[in-house]
Amino acid sequence: MSVVARSLVRLYPDAFRERWGSLVEDEARGAGWKSWPNLIAGIVDMWLHPVVWPADSPAQRQRRVATMGITVALAAWFLGHLAAEQADPLPADGIRDGVMHGCTTLLLIGIALVAPRPRPTLGAAITLLGWAVRRLAVPTVLGAAVVVLVHSGVDADASPPTLCTAVVAAWWIALGLGTIQIPRIFTGVGADAVVPPGTGRLRAGVWTLAGASATGGATILGVSVTGDGFHLLGAGIGAGLLLLTAVCAGTLRDMRDQPPAD
């Protein structure tokens, strides 16, 4: 039983675990298996609220908000792309396309606002490049292999269905891995290489991302539910985008609750 408790505690973010991990484990061990659902809810809660993790400085919290913002933006982009490519036959019309283009523009503005800035030094550039190569090597190679295969003259209609499925799956895995790894570049490089934006800019960025994901999610969900029949994937993607909006709202509330820096 203590093995399960210890394994669950390992799922907490590092900063939280270093400060509270052993105490959480003691409490969970004492309470037994009945505490596991609460523990799991606590783990999810902490991952969704990086602002409240123990931090050495306000700047560290700002870096976490920036990373959270980039993660949300990339997840929203991934879901929007998935809806456009895979959620056929969602009915298309000019208004919906216009709304989705608007959401993409908002996402780009949000990323520009929340993204940490590289420090203007050669060392910072080298560090950033090194982390980018390490994190993005696998998705880049996988994606490039798919592109090369598709453009090598292989006839999709003559290929076995399993090959087509594998190629499509590899493409989405490459995009998904890229989406996961880009925020990890910023968590890896640390304060020596990048500077987070100020609080006001971060707030504006998170608000922008919330607006983009809310508009996109509502549009896709609405079209999936009210169009020609119910589209399960489209509805799931719309709901996912609305969940990202809730994550942004939680981050904004956490930022509001923070006391001003001394």
Add this chain to the structure above:
Amino acid sequence: MQANDAQTLVLCALADGPLHGYAINTAIEELTGERLGPGSLYGALARLESKRLIEPLDGQGRQRPVRLTPRGREVLERELRAMAHVANAGLRRLGVNLA
């Protein structure tokens, strides 16, 4: 915050003085009849620390006790006064004698 909110309960438990996590939960059990789950308790402690309503005491090893900050004491008092005001008004309307 609400009366059964984990953060309020932790602040109430710390009103008497510094406690470590396990003792905080024991105080909450005495207050409400049940312990908070570990995710709720330590999530509340992390939030309160990030808002600088509580702070750790130095040099106490792994079981570092935490205590209310002056700001935490002020917030707790304000919240409890607001709750007491609502509770008194509600009980009066129910015709319950408060004496």
